[in-house]
Amino acid sequence: MTGRLLYVCARPQREAAAAEWASFRDGLGVDDDDLVHHDLVREPLPGDLERYAGVVVGGSPFNVTDPDKTESQLRLERDLESLASAGLDGRTRTLFTCFGIGIVTRLLGGVVSLDHPEDTGPAEIMLTDDGTRDELFGVLDPRFVALTAHKEGAVRVPPGAVLLARNDACPVQAYRAGAALWATQFHPEPTADAFVARMAVYRAAGYFDAEAFDEVAAHVRTASVEQPTLLLRTFATLAA
Template sequence: MVSLLYVCVRPELGAADAEHASFRRALGADVVDRLDLLSQRLDTVDLSRYRGVVVGGSPFNVSDAHKSAEQQRVEADLETLARLAIDRRIAVFFTCFSIGVVTRMLGGEVTTTTPEPASATVIETTEAGSADPVFGPSAPALTVFTAHKESAAALPDGAVLLATNAACPVQAYRVGTHLYTAQFHPEPTPRDFADRMTFYRTTGYFDPEEFDLVQGQVLAASVTEGAALLRRFAETFAG
């Protein structure tokens, strides 16, 4: 029986298909069901079928001044998913864009002052992160892929900081026992991330004139612990 659900919030179909495959590989599962929130509402899915949910990234930003009706609907559904996780009705691992949605829902501020370009970066686990069942085995530090224009300005009320670095102090946090958030992308291999860059070549995550240089740096990076986080999340909640 399938017990994992991938929630897609990417408008670009090719990038979404590749991200789904990345999550499936990282989770170590042959079958991970998919819900595209841009074409299907959250309330059309029977979430009781699943014990774990992973939310992918998106070019959307919570801080966008003007939002389409589609983006507003996606954000509302992600907030609903976050509330279900806080109530321990389902375990959810939010990544990238969706950490901003959760932060805002918790009353926190989302800022554009601590962006990170498309690159591999080192993050450090906190004391709480080192004791966490998902992040703990990766302590004291791990290398992950980042690419974001906004982030949490500070840890929101009720959250436990799990990982940090100097460039972006709020890299990951947990709320209760069933809600995990990560500013970074835990699922892609270097090849996955390099291929994803082609979809976002002119969207501000890196200088398009330095595409070959940045892609080469990504391909040369040693990044494995992100997938390990997801597998431990799956083993903890959907094993």
């Protein structure tokens, strides 16, 4: 195993993928060479995951609940399930975000539905008692702000997982499962400005009213997201 981390990209849009990699790099506090970029949309999962100290999985416009999936999306979901299994078994430390929490929830036998969407912008998130004691989430304030934008969510914490964070709109914001896997519904990596740039890519994707872009962007820019960055720095430290 090396000290390098792996970023797994699930975004078809190359501009958004490159920016997300940069956000994770900055949030983790590592150099360019220490965060390897793997495009899972176009390349299958590498078979040597154990050589990385840890793996972070970015978001995606895909949804677990999508009714009509291409073969490319189905293959990507299978690869993410394989990665989740490696985290559950403790073969590599993994952090799934956004779309990824749906993949892990389904793998664990939980239910993902469209009943718990969340607006685009800052959201207040609360740690559970287990969250305050968790080796990763325990570094955070009991209440903190993170950026969200999603159409689906877990109905409840899946079997075998430990709920770490929640809020009123989304009952499952984060959990830990198995030996070395964490999953978040919120986005821990972007700054407010990076999130606004991502919004521009997905302006017509139905996450918010495209005509209200400037208003939503102004609200996003009011967000203070130091706590999610602390989460990533801690993940990098634990992985090292």
